[in-house]
Amino acid sequence: MTARILASSAAPVRQSSVRAHNLALALQTVANSANPLSRASISAATGLTRATVSALVDDLIAGGLLTELDPPPRTGAGRPAAGLALASEGPAGLGMEINVDYLAACVVDLGGTVRHRLVEHADQRLSDPPTALGHLARLARRARTLAGDLRLAGAALAVPGLVSPDGVVRVAPNLGWQDVDAAALLREQLGVPVTVDNEANLAALSELRTTGGPSFVYISGEIGIGAGIVLDGVLYRGMRGWSGEIGHLSVHPDGPECRCGARGCLERYAGQEAILRAAGVTELTDIDATAAPALGEAASALGLALAGVVNLLDVDTLVLGGSYAPLVPWLRDGIAAELRRHVLTAELAPITLRAAALGADAAMRGAADAVIRSVLEDPATWLSGAGRT
Template identity: 70%
Template sequence: MNGRLISASRVPVRQSSVRAHNLALVLQTVGNSADRPSRAAIAARTGLTRATVSALVDDLIAGGLLVESEPAPRTGAGRPAAGLGLSPDGPAGLGLEINVDYLAACVVDLTGVVRHRFVTRTDQRVLPPAEALAALDALAARARFAAEADGLVLAGAALAVPGLVTPGGLVRVAPNLGWQDVDVPPLLPGLADLPIAVDNEANLAALGELRADGAEPSFLYVSGEIGIGAGIVLDGELYRGGRGWSGEIGHVTVHPGGRPCRCGANGCLEQYAGQEAVAADPDLAAGSLGIALSAVVNLLDLGVIVLGGGYAPEFDRLREGIEAELRRRVLTAGLAPVTLRAATLGSDAAMRGAADVVIRGVREDPAGWLARVQAV
């Protein structure tokens, strides 16, 4: 290219790309609106022509993504306009979670409403990965049957796992499950016809919390189960780190030379503030957790910490001890105190976040969904 830059205005844009962009623009305009906007209102908000908006809306309605409501009675002159909203009966997301002592599944529709929720309590540590995932596959089948009975079509599935996961769904290591290099998607044959995403449970829980009403744009989400994970949200985006494995706060050393951890080290936070440790000695757990959280705040300058997973129902017991350590150890505590709160989504945050990944995919790429519908 002889070192020359080509102006973006001179790069050809395919008509299909323009249509895909505009479909997403219209769908997101409706989805992000507090009201039910009319076609004319969408045209005004997006800058698209009314004719273009009308054609795009027709396609989105035909694809089950939008619904048109009856116009409200109008006393003035002119014909009242019908409002548009996301379809509660269109594509849905299947959120799955596998953790040390339970399996979970939920179905969330395009509007963000949880339509079905299933939780099975069982110890995964005694099972080989294939057997544990077979049980999850069966639970997913129950959720899928319930969704289809409602007339919903699953757009995809996402699975939350307490471990380090590659983009292709390979769980490199999940110490508390005893997993290493487990290729998850092939072990879920009941979902073979759906796109499947696999991610760290704390990351997905953080994304779920980010989408909840009133969420801050930057916060540290800490998930406390048998193990402990964290999701870091900065300016509305999940921070994954250079290799995609950020957030392993459970293996931050809080007591050097202390208790041995399943990861092979000693004195890890998990051994002092995991679910079993909280039950045994909540004061020690809170103090240990406060030490680790103080280090993260000093490093990243985060002003909000959200306690989720098993920590959410224990929030009142843990709060005082954690906040004491934050006041003591965070350098800027006297200038800007750290806000500590329980997760809005409670212990369901990971599977809710997983389902939300699927729903967000549809809302950001409706053209892809419409192409799937037309291919059936």
């Protein structure tokens, strides 16, 4: 998690941006530490003066982003340090997800703790977008109340589809949606700023928080197949927010026809439906070691596609998430074999292939994370009072 506030663009830098950057730096130093930090250790870690850190921390405490812990952990001689930690009663993030057969919402505090979580199973293909989003908003409000009415810094929604940067769902095939302004609809009902993003992108973000290396690709195996791309610690969304659409990479150009019109797409071999059919079961949870050999074709199709991803992006880690996560034991060898065969640099450096840390909640958690991440990356805006609820 790097501070990028001054980075962005061709904007001039004034002194206030310096403060904004350093506030973010101090805050993130605390956020990235497992245990409470003292002002002195923040100073040591960042290179800022103790005087500066004190001033920054004062602002952060006054703004409700940090709290001073009463029982400071003490060692050796000298005045004991005051422990600093992210304020659990500070601004929280509301994460939501809508998918084919459920709605979900959760409230996550600054420290990353899930304060409340609600899931409602219901087939969303039947309801129209405003109704579905109305249900979701109600669920979210309930979650918020049950979490103790924390102030919200914002909300984010994970959607299985293509989303424009302005929060409009351009197309979500499995929901039957097209050009739905989900951000505006939810904003109206929740009264906080709402961002909308593809589920794979947000799931990748959650992975970044929990165990992420700087660069990896998260493969989300749901009904479709998507990928969230994290490069140098930053989620890459693409020019229009449509990156990571790997479900229709061509695996066998002369293979069976796909619903997208092309032939031999990855989804035909490694989509949820294809995997269930190959294993001869109707539920993913029914798959066990005896069904594993049947997954060989899915694994090598995935491996072929992922080899292409690694060749193109030079990432050293692939994370299998969504419905792939529990199947990793049966998929790993088949994927790894294709990676060895097709990745040019496989001999120069190993590729890590692992299951996602979070399960089905990944996208929703990533949505909440995206909100608190925005606060951690730009505390100055929060402190100035803009966007408080």
